[in-house]
Amino acid sequence: MKYTERIIAEVQKKDAHHPNFIQAVTEVLESIDSAVEAHPEYKEASLLERLVEPERIVMFRVPWIDDKGKIQVNRGFRVQFNSALGPYKGGLRFHPSVSLDTVKFLAFEQTFKNSLTTLPMGGGKGGSDFNPKGKSDNEVMRFCQSFMTELSRHIGADTDVPAGDIGVGAREIGYLFGQYKRISNQFTGVLTGKGLDYGGSLARTEATGYGAVYILQSLLQDNDLDLAGKTVIVSGSGNVALYMIQKLQQLGAKPITASDSDGGVYDKDGIDFELLQEIKEVKRGRVSDYAQKRPSAQYYEGKGVWSVKADIAMPGATQNELDLDDAKTLVANGIKALVEVSNMPLSLEAIKYVQEQGILYLPSKAANAGGVATSGLEMSQNSLRLGWSFEEVDLKLKHIMQSIYHDSKQAAELAGQPGNFLIGANIAGFNKVAHAMMAQGAV
Ligand code: NDP
Numbered sequence: 001m002k003y004t005e006r007i008i009a010e011v012q013k014k015d016a017h018h019p020n021f022i023q024a025v026t027e028v029l030e031s032i033d034s035a036v037e038a039h040p041e042y043k044e045a046s047l048l049e050r051l052v053e054p055e056r057i058v059m060f061r062v063p064w065i066d067d068k069g070k071i072q073v074n075r076g077f078r079v080q081f082n083s084a085l086g087p088y089k090g091g092l093r094f095h096p097s098v099s100l101d102t103v104k105f106l107a108f109e110q111t112f113k114n115s116l117t118t119l120p121m122g123g124g125k126g127g128s129d130f131n132p133k134g135k136s137d138n139e140v141m142r143f144c145q146s147f148m149t150e151l152s153r154h155i156g157a158d159t160d161v162p163a164g165d166i167g168v169g170a171r172e173i174g175y176l177f178g179q180y181k182r183i184s185n186q187f188t189g190v191l192t193g194k195g196l197d198y199g200g201s202l203a204r205t206e207a208t209g210y211g212a213v214y215i216l217q218s219l220l221q222d223n224d225l226d227l228a229g230k231t232v233i234v235s236g237s238g239n240v241a242l243y244m245i246q247k248l249q250q251l252g253a254k255p256i257t258a259s260d261s262d263g264g265v266y267d268k269d270g271i272d273f274e275l276l277q278e279i280k281e282v283k284r285g286r287v288s289d290y291a292q293k294r295p296s297a298q299y300y301e302g303k304g305v306w307s308v309k310a311d312i313a314m315p316g317a318t319q320n321e322l323d324l325d326d327a328k329t330l331v332a333n334g335i336k337a338l339v340e341v342s343n344m345p346l347s348l349e350a351i352k353y354v355q356e357q358g359i360l361y362l363p364s365k366a367a368n369a370g371g372v373a374t375s376g377l378e379m380s381q382n383s384l385r386l387g388w389s390f391e392e393v394d395l396k397l398k399h400i401m402q403s404i405y406h407d408s409k410q411a412a413e414l415a416g417q418p419g420n421f422l423i424g425a426n427i428a429g430f431n432k433v434a435h436a437m438m439a440q441g442a443v
Contacts, residue, residue: 002033002037003036003037003042003043003048004029004030004032004033004036004048007025007029007048007049007052008022008025008026008029008030010049010052011025011026011052015104017101018100018101018104018105019101020101020102020104020105020319020320020344021101021104021105021108023105023344023347023348024105024108024109024344025052025108026348027344027348027351027422027426028108028109028112028426028430029048029052031422031423031426031427032423032426032427032430034415034416034427035415035427035430035431035434036048039434041438042434042438045438045442046442047434047437047438050437051082051433051434051437052108054079054080054081054082054104054107054108055080055081055082055083056079056080056154057077057078057079057080057100057104058076058077058078058079058080058126058150058151058154059075059076059077059100060075060076060077060150060151061073061075061076061150062074062075062076062128062130062143062146062147062150063146064139064142064143064145064146065142066135066139067136067138067139072143074128074129074130074143074147075128075129076126076127076128076147076150076151077098077100077103077126077127077128078103078124078125078126078151078154078155078160078162079100079103079104079106079107079124079125079126080107080122080124080154080160081104081107081108081110081111081122081123081124081125082111082122082123082433082437083122084122084433084436084437084440085114085115085120085121085122085432085433085436086114086119086120086121086122087121087122087156087157087158087159087160087161088121088122088123088124088159088160088161089110089114089121089122089123089124089160089161089162089163089192089372089375089376090106090107090110090114090123090124090125090126090162090163090372091106091125091126091127091162091163091164091165091168091371092125092126092127092128092162092163092164092165092168092172092176093106093125093126093127093128093165093166093167093168094127094128094130094131094132094166094167094168094172095127095129095131095166095167096129096130096131097129098127098128098129099129102127102319103125103126103127104125105319105344106125106165106343107123107124107125107126108123109123109343109344109364109365110123110124110125110372111123111429111433112365112425112426112429112430112433113364113365113366113368113369113372113429114369114372114376115428115429115430115432115433116365116366116369116404116407116408116425116428116429117369117372117373117376117400117404118400118403119373119376119377119400120376121161121372121375121376121379124160124162125165126151126162127165127167127168128143128147130143130147130167131167132167132168132172133167137171140171140172140175141175144172144175144176144179145175145178145179147176148175148176148179148180148183149179149183151176152179152180152183152184155180155190156188156190157188157189157190157379157382161189161190161191161192161375161379162176162190162191162192163191163192163193163371163372163375164193164239166238166318168193169193169239170193170195170205173191173193173194173195174194174195174198176191177190177191177194177198187199188382189378189379189382189383192204192375192378192379193205193375193378194378196387199378199381199382200378201374201375201377201378201381201387201388201393202387202388202389202390202393203374203390203393203394203397204371204374204375204377204378204393205239205243206243206246206247206394207243207370207371207373207374207375207393207397208239208240208243208244208341208368208370208371209239209240209241209242209243209244209245209246209247209316209341209370210243210244210246210247210370210394210397211367211368211369211370211371211373211374211397211400211401212240212244212314212316212339212341212367212368212370213227213244213247213248213251214247214370214397214398214401214402215339215362215366215367215370215401215402215404215405216312216314216337216339216362216367217251218401218402218405218406219337219339219360219362219405219421220337220360222405222409223360225336225337227248227251227252227253228251228252228253229252229253229254230253230254230310230311230312230336231253231254231255231256231309231310231311231312232248232253232254232255232256232310232311232312232313232314233255233256233257233305233306233308233310233312233313233314233330234248234255234257234258234271234305234314234316235257235258235259235264235304235305235306235314235315235316235317235321235322235342235345236258236259236260236315236316236317236318236341236342237258237259237260237276237280237287237290238260238280238316238317240316240341240342240368240371241258241316241317241341242273242276242277242280242281244314244316244341245258245271245273245276246273246277249270249271249273253312254270255270255271256268256270256271256308256310257271257305257308257310258271258276258287258290258305259287259304259305259317260286260287260317261317262286262287262288262301262302263287263288263299263300263301263302263303264287264299264300264303264304264305265287265288265290265291265294265297265298265299265300266297266298266300266305266308267290267294267296267297267298268296268297269294269296272290272294275290275293275294276290279293287299288301304321304322304326306322306326306329306330307329307333308333309333309334310333310335311334311335311336311337312335312336312337312338312339313330313335313337313338313339314338314339314341315338315340315341315342315345315346316341316342316345317342317345318342318343318345319342319343319344319345320344320345320346320347321342321345322345322346322347322350323346323347323349323350324347324349324350324353326350327346327349327350327353327354328353330354330359331353331354331357331359335359336359336360337359337360337361337362338354338359338360338361338362339361339362339367340361340362340363340364340367340368341364341367341368342364342368343364343368344364345364351363351422355420355422361421361422362421362425363421363422363425363426365425365426365429366404366405366408366421366424366425369400369401369404370397370400370401373397373400373401374393374396374397377393377396377397404425404428407424407428408421408424408425408428409421409424410424410428411423411424411425411427411428411431412424412427414427415427
């Protein structure tokens with residue numbers, strides 16, 4: 001049995017109750033097999049056994065008082081997965097579906113993604129099963145303060161620097177930062193995604209969506225295709241999906257869908273970015289509200305957007321949102337490229353099918369790394385006590401996405417799998433983490 005196969009089998013046994021984590025480990029280990037086999041010293045040093053075991057997991061009670069004066073209790077998590085390359089870095093997710101399995105798989109993936117950015121950041125992720133939807137600002141604030149009261153013991157600008165993710169945007173980061181500052185009596189870059197008035201970086205809000213479109217551009221150019229004029233199916237309507245839509249339009253493409261957990265909209269004239277932005281960011285509304293205001297849009301309750309015909313698909317909502325049947329529909333509808341923008345949006349079967357069908361495919365680890373890369377740039381600016389212009393950050397982001405594209409492409413070629421960006425991104429991310437772990441001894 002190969003070393004990678006043995007470790008996958010061990011994880012399946014040890015973490016049997018964490019299916020998302022098993023899925024992420026399987027995806028990564030299967031694809032780095034050639035890189036691992038080329039280094040027998042990794043097996044000698046039990047490198048993979050260490051790689052699949054988080055350095056630390058913190059799980060805690062988050063009691064908070066709702067507007068009726070009743071005490072509510074949620075569960076908080078922080079997984080500090082790997083610090084070989086730098087302080088733990090990764091977002092916080094507030095969503096009822098969050099479990100230890102969720103944050104563990106995300107922190108594992110984050111380790112390789114952060115490595116790909118070439119910035120000095122380890123991998124971590126956290127969150128809570130708290131649902132900010134339908135809560136008042138005061139309730140969200142009291143929850144964030146309680147969450148940070150415990151989390152603050154475990155993080156720090158040189159230890160672990162959380163950021164936003166699903167359900168954690170500018171409002172939540174503000175409350176979390178305020179409470180950290182109050183408890184620690186320090187104004188440090190302990191969180192990224194901060195407001196511009198208190199240490200945030202220009203272009204951080206846009207970074208994940210913009211970055212995904214920049215790497216899509218590299219992929220298309222490399223294949224003699226033009227982004228201008230292409231129709232694009234986007235899922236989600238949060239931070240990532242919104243700015244993906246904006247950048248696609250700026251570059252002449254036509255995003256025609258958006259969705260949330262209640263349903264999807266198809267707008268034959270192309271999504272009206274300003275309208276969707278106002279509904280989602282200002283009014284905290286639903287995509288159904290968008291359909292009501294746009295005569296050219298149709299709303300599909302409860303349905304995904306994958307049956308809409310288009311040139312390119314960019315899932316940007318959540319994990320496992322696109323299964324094998326959806327992938328078959330996309331291929332039958334003549335899709336040319338699929339870029340994963342949410343974390344692990346495709347099932348393993350869907351990825352395999354898309355690749356077998358010769359569709360141009362980029363995995364999320366490469367495609368959504370622009371967010372954390374710009375968080376890294378926010379950390380640099382905080383350390384320098386300087387703020388760069390939007391154009392400067394955006395240009396750095398563009399260069400990072402281009403280098404992720406080229407590093408992943410090159411790693412795939414060296415592995416004898418040209419064009420396989422799943423293998424390329426995983427190997428390019430893994431190599432650096434593995435070298436650093438070997439250099440740092442049995443820790
Ligand atoms: P947001 O909370 O801003 O938006 C998430 C979107 O996805 C919303 O439209 C939400 O709809 C929808 N959604 C969430 N959960 C589900 C579900 N179970 N089923 C269907 N739809 C769902 O999050 P982001 O845009 O920040 O994140 C989107 C994805 O991108 C996530 O996978 C995240 O991990 C990843 N990502 C984000 C980065 C960032 O910088 N923000 C960086 C890298 C990756 P609803 O409002 O109905 O819940």
